[in-house]
Amino acid sequence: MHVLDISWFTDSMREGRPVAVETRHLIQDTLPTLPEGSTPTPVATVSQYACQRRTTTENNNKILTDAFEVLAESYEFSEIEGPCLAFRRAASVLKSLPCEVRCLEDTQDLPCLGEHTKAVIEEILQYGRSFEVEKMLSDERYQTLKLFTSVFGVGPKTAERWYRRGLRSFSDILSEPSIQLNQMQQTGFLHYEDISRAVSKAEARALGNIIDEAVHTITSDAILALTGGFRRGKEFGHDVDFIVTTPELGREKSLLPDIIDELKEQGILLYCDYQASTFDIAKLPGYRFEAMDHFAKCFLILRLEGSKVEGGLNSAEEDNRSWRAVRVDLVSPPMDRYAFALLGWTGSRQFERDLRRYARLERRMLLDNHTLYDKTKKEFLAATTERDIFAHLGLEYIEPWQRNA
Ligand code: CTP
Ligand code: MN
Ligand code: MN
Numbered sequence: 001m002h003v004l005d006i007s008w009f010t011d012s013m014r015e016g017r018p019v020a021v022e023t024r025h026l027i028q029d030t031l032p033t034l035p036e037g038s039t040p041t042p043v044a045t046v047s048q049y050a051c052q053r054r055t056t057t058e059n060n061n062k063i064l065t066d067a068f069e070v071l072a073e074s075y076e077f078s079e080i081e082g083p084c085l086a087f088r089r090a091a092s093v094l095k096s097l098p099c100e101v102r103c104l105e106d107t108q109d110l111p112c113l114g115e116h117t118k119a120v121i122e123e124i125l126q127y128g129r130s131f132e133v134e135k136m137l138s139d140e141r142y143q144t145l146k147l148f149t150s151v152f153g154v155g156p157k158t159a160e161r162w163y164r165r166g167l168r169s170f171s172d173i174l175s176e177p178s179i180q181l182n183q184m185q186q187t188g189f190l191h192y193e194d195i196s197r198a199v200s201k202a203e204a205r206a207l208g209n210i211i212d213e214a215v216h217t218i219t220s221d222a223i224l225a226l227t228g229g230f231r232r233g234k235e236f237g238h239d240v241d242f243i244v245t246t247p248e249l250g251r252e253k254s255l256l257p258d259i260i261d262e263l264k265e266q267g268i269l270l271y272c273d274y275q276a277s278t279f280d281i282a283k284l285p286g287y288r289f290e291a292m293d294h295f296a297k298c299f300l301i302l303r304l305e306g307s308k309v310e311g312g313l314n315s316a317e318e319d320n321r322s323w324r325a326v327r328v329d330l331v332s333p334p335m336d337r338y339a340f341a342l343l344g345w346t347g348s349r350q351f352e353r354d355l356r357r358y359a360r361l362e363r364r365m366l367l368d369n370h371t372l373y374d375k376t377k378k379e380f381l382a383a384t385t386e387r388d389i390f391a392h393l394g395l396e397y398i399e400p401w402q403r404n405a
Contacts, residue, residue, distance in 0.1 A: 003027050020391045046093060048111035050354035050405035051395055053096040057233055057404050060100045065091040067120055067133045074136050077145045077156055083116070090117040092350045092405045101125070144168050152195050152327070153184030187271040191301060194325035198236035200314040203304060207240050207328055210308065214262040215244055218255070222246050223338075227345040228329070233401035239327035241345055245335050252332045253277060256296050259330065263302065270325055271301035279334070284380070285366045285373035289356060293369035295341060297331040337370055339383040344369030351405040359393055367393070
């Protein structure tokens, strides 16, 4: 039970229904008073769930989180899930902190930090680096898998197969006659330099204009929204993600093929992997979370002219080409699934994982990119905005730029 401030009542009156309780609604005076002379323990504890933390792009513990991410990735390459997730969670907790960790005691009350993570922190605080991480960074297998998976279309499985065959470099792969690259990997190698260079905010904006124009030659009532890392306020990304739909239910099915045709006509479509919708409302809720949602989507590589980008392309200095290749993802959910798709595609990956984990473990609900299902009431919970979904989950609303977990 909470004792609430009048602001909860006025907020509820404004919304026309009881709103979810947020920290600002709690009466601070009702917190227990401390005996004289005692030091107050900090009230705000850090939640184990990323969806209950506010994480901006400002990371005060980059040295530590970079180290954790190397270790997480190395466990991922070895398909050892437990420690991989543990390091990802630990990195995510540290990213949410408003200041730098200066000594081990600073981490005392933090969740998700186990013995192994604390040992790495201690090493870095003491020596400025972690020997375990450095060993990994110079490990041949790690380096090779990292290199191979940096190619568009090459996942950990393929990378591992190539590594086992003794291949160590791109030229090893490209000169090996028995290796048949698929279309995606061929394009990946062809545009490797461009695609592995970060996409800037200005480039993302230019692509937004291009997609927007293409969409509006097709239909006047289309809805286009930036999502992914750029919606979270990141300065750079590995691609640009958009949601595109229309209020006319069913019309979204032909939207992506039409956009793709338009981009082709403009001569800027370098690669297109289109996946038609397999979304079936009768098959919801999905009890097993699948890595991919069922909406129509396409993974593209577009040719972006420098003249369309304010301040020019993000390219190497000696490079004076007039264009670059950029990865773009488009997803096209039916309008009544819009809020779930937007929440799911805004990320970050860790934030999404914890939203689903929180829903399942704390609320007995199932959340994915399509829907939210209450297992207790055995009903679907409707939402037209992200705020609705947070409210159903009893979570304080977290703005997109606070989801960089
Ligand atoms: N996503 C998804 N289903 C997919 C692909 C992506 O739900 N088939 C989600 C991811 O979980 C992520 C978001 O879409 O939350 C964006 O994915 P991605 O572009 O890979 O990552 P970003 O967070 O945008 O990071 P970056 O800036 O590197 O692109
Ligand atoms: Mn992205
Ligand atoms: Mn993407």
